[in-house]
Every structure is written in structure tokens, then in C-alpha cells.
Amino acid sequence: MTQPPFASQSATGKLPAEGTQARRFGKTRSAQSTALLEDYVELIADLLDSEGEARPTDIARRLGVSHATAIKAIARVKRAGLATARPYRGVFLTEKGHALAHRVRARHRLVVDLLRALGVPTESAEADAEGIEHYVSETTLKAFAQFLKARG
Amino acid sequence: MTQPPFASQSATGKLPAEGTQARRFGKTRSAQSTALLEDYVELIADLLDSEGEARPTDIARRLGVSHATAIKAIARVKRAGLATARPYRGVFLTEKGHALAHRVRARHRLVVDLLRALGVPTESAEADAEGIEHYVSETTLKAFAQFLKARG
DNA sequence: GTCAAAATGTAGCTATAGCTACATTTTACA
DNA sequence: TGTAAAATGTAGCTATAGCTACATTTTGAC
Numbered sequence: 001m002t003q004p005p006f007a008s009q010s011a012t013g014k015l016p017a018e019g020t021q022a023r024r025f026g027k028t029r030s031a032q033s034t035a036l037l038e039d040y041v042e043l044i045a046d047l048l049d050s051e052g053e054a055r056p057t058d059i060a061r062r063l064g065v066s067h068a069t070a071i072k073a074i075a076r077v078k079r080a081g082l083a084t085a086r087p088y089r090g091v092f093l094t095e096k097g098h099a100l101a102h103r104v105r106a107r108h109r110l111v112v113d114l115l116r117a118l119g120v121p122t123e124s125a126e127a128d129a130e131g132i133e134h135y136v137s138e139t140t141l142k143a144f145a146q147f148l149k150a151r152g
Numbered sequence: 153m154t155q156p157p158f159a160s161q162s163a164t165g166k167l168p169a170e171g172t173q174a175r176r177f178g179k180t181r182s183a184q185s186t187a188l189l190e191d192y193v194e195l196i197a198d199l200l201d202s203e204g205e206a207r208p209t210d211i212a213r214r215l216g217v218s219h220a221t222a223i224k225a226i227a228r229v230k231r232a233g234l235a236t237a238r239p240y241r242g243v244f245l246t247e248k249g250h251a252l253a254h255r256v257r258a259r260h261r262l263v264v265d266l267l268r269a270l271g272v273p274t275e276s277a278e279a280d281a282e283g284i285e286h287y288v289s290e291t292t293l294k295a296f297a298q299f300l301k302a303r304g
Numbered sequence: 305g306t307c308a309a310a311a312t313g314t315a316g317c318t319a320t321a322g323c324t325a326c327a328t329t330t331t332a333c334a
Numbered sequence: 335t336g337t338a339a340a341a342t343g344t345a346g347c348t349a350t351a352g353c354t355a356c357a358t359t360t361t362g363a364c
Contacts, residue, residue, distance in 0.1 A: 015202055018213055063173075073350090143271040240330065240342060266340075
């Protein structure tokens with residue numbers, strides 16, 4: 001990692017209250033556990049739309065993991081009630097899975113649009129959004145939407 | 153593994169090229185592995201500044217994890233060459249650790265400042281930044297700084 | 305229809321990150 | 335100074351996420 005270009009003026013060096021900080025980190029950790037589910041559900045939805053089916057091998061290739069890893073993750077997605085799959089048949093989303101995919105897609109687009117509005121090149125915006133999107137709260141999403149609306 | 157005949161990725165244009173998408177996800181995954189190191193290093197630096205020492209119990213309490221979990225993580229931080237610690241003595245940062253802490257702090261402040269500039273309430277900005285900051289590329293950071301500078 | 309290749313599934317390994325329970329060392333104070 | 339409490343460290347459990355290697359099922363070419 002390299003040096004960020006600027007330091008801001010709002011540095012106080014003060015730690016937040018213990019409980020507050022612990023709550024924040026805890027939230028961040030639980031967000032990590034849902035990030036994978038969200039990535040899989042979004043990709044399954046995309047594949048269903050564009051290919052008509054979502055196969056483990058395609059999912060694995062898209063995510064850059066082995067098919068064994070993908071199959072295990074798909075099992076988790078199924079356990080979470082987001083998808084269904086029968087052996088040697090494709091993966092399908094449940095109602096709940098479709099709903100999540102819809103939310104995740106909208107959020108992804110909003111994050112990408114915001115980054116681009118701030119002058120981030122499309123490639124970087126898409127790449128960074130992949131990580132960022134899982135950690136953006138509803139409150140922050142609303143602020144993003146407001147900002148984009150305000151500036152046309 | 154060959155491409156199935158129907159799996160042309162230009163079908164809808166919704167999905168990025170396979171390799172591109174796999175690279176993005178891979179990057180996101182490796183960012184996750186460094187996120188924990190960054191969190192610990194930043195907190196150790198903060199504690200060293202404000203308390204004069206960084207003790208495992210304090211670190212654990214701040215992060216909202218058990219002290220055993222913190223000690224294991226500290227071992228990882230040491231293995232990464234970012235900190236030193238002798239049994240029953242506090243944790244200290246190496247040169248490398250200090251440098252990382254500095255970069256991580258600057259990045260954190262920049263992300264918080266940007267969110268606030270976009271109208272996100274301070275509480276949400278601080279909380280979301282905790283997750284977001286680990287996934288913001290240098291390119292995006294530069295865009296953030298530029299945007300903040302432009303609007304004074 | 306057979307049979308090999310591709311896809312899918314399973315087993316078992318590593319490493320991380322969390323936990324509780326227990327052991328050890330320091331520290332504080334009566 | 336002794337001893338109990340606090341802090342620290344260790345052991346061992348769960349679960350996730352990755353991998354390779356191998357087994358099974360489906361598919362497709364002939």
C-alpha cells in the first residue's frame with residue numbers, strides 16, 4: 001500500500017467510547033459474513049438472466065475460485081434459504097434470494113454511480129464497489145441517492 | 153474446462169468479462185485478509201498514543217472480542233512484521249507497523265470526511281467507514297481528496 | 305448404445321476468526 | 335511479604351473459505 005494523497009483536517013486522535021467502537025467492529029464483522037452470500041446471490045441472478053441457468057462451474061469461474069469452493073458456498077446459500085439446487089441440476093433463487101439479489105443490485109449500481117460522480121474512473125469504480133457495497137448502511141445509501149439526485 | 157457453446161458473455165452485456173470479474177473478486181478477498189491486520193495496527197497505534205501502552209485486554213475490549221481472540225490476532229500481526237510483543241508486556245509497533253498505521257489513519261479520515269461531505273451523519277459515517285476503508289483503492293482515494301479539495 | 309470427457313459432488317487438508325475453559329504470570333493491597 | 339485478583343497466555347472446539355485429489359453422474363460424439 002502507498003501513501004494516500006492527502007490527510008484531512010478533521011483528525012482529533014481521540015478514540016470513540018469503548019462500547020461504540022466495539023459495536024462498530026462487530027457490525028463490520030457480521031457484514032463480512034453476509035458479503036459472500038450477497039456476492040453469490042447477485043452472480044446467480046445475473047447468470048440466470050443472461051444464460052438462463054446458473055451452473056456451479058460458471059459461478060466458480062466468474063468468482064475465480066475452484067468449483068469445490070463454489071459448491072460449498074452454494075450449500076451455504078441454500079442453507080440460508082436464498083437458493084435451491086438439486087444434484088447435477090442448476091442453482092435457482094428462492095423468493096427471498098430474488099429479493100436479496102434485487103436489493104444488492106440496486107445498491108451496487110448506486111455505489112458505482114456515486115464513485116463515478118466523484119470522478120473515479122469506471123474500472124476502479126466497478127472494482128472498488130465490489131468490496132465497498134457490502135459495508136454501506138441504509139443511511140449512507142440514502143445520502144448517496146440524495147447527492148446524485150441533487151447534482152442531476 | 154472449456155466454454156459451453158451458449159455461455160457467450162456478450163449475451164446481455166450485464167456481466168463483465170470473466171477474467172475481469174474473477175480478478176475483482178480475488179482482490180476483494182485478499183483485501184479482507186489485510187483488513188484485520190489494519191484494524192489491529194490502527195487500534196494499537198491509537199492506544200499507544202492515548203494510553204502510552206497497548207495491552208491485549210484493552211485491544212480485545214475495544215474490538216468487542218474475547219482476549220483470546222485478540223491475542224491470536226496479535227500473533228498474526230507480529231508474524232506480519234508489524235508489531236512486537238514479549239509475554240506479559242504490551243504490544244508495540246515496528247517501523248513497518250507505524251507506517252501502516254499512518255496510512256490507515258489518513259485513509260480512514262479521508263473516507264469519513266467524504267461521507268460527511270455527502271451528507272452522511274457523523275455516526276453513520278464513522279461506522280460505515282470502518283468497513284469501507286479497507287476496500288478503497290488509491291485511485292478512488294485520490295478522487296475523494298480531489299472532490300473534497302474542490303468543494304473547499 | 306457405448307464410453308470418454310466434462311461437470312458435479314465429496315473428502316480431507318490448511319488457515320483464519322471466533323468462542324469457552326483452564327493455566328500461568330503480574331500486580332495490587334492488606 | 336503473601337496472596338488473591340487481574341491480566342495474559344494456551345488448548346481445543348466450531349464454522350468459514352480456500353485448495354487439491356478423487357469419485358460419481360451427465361452429456362455428447364461416434
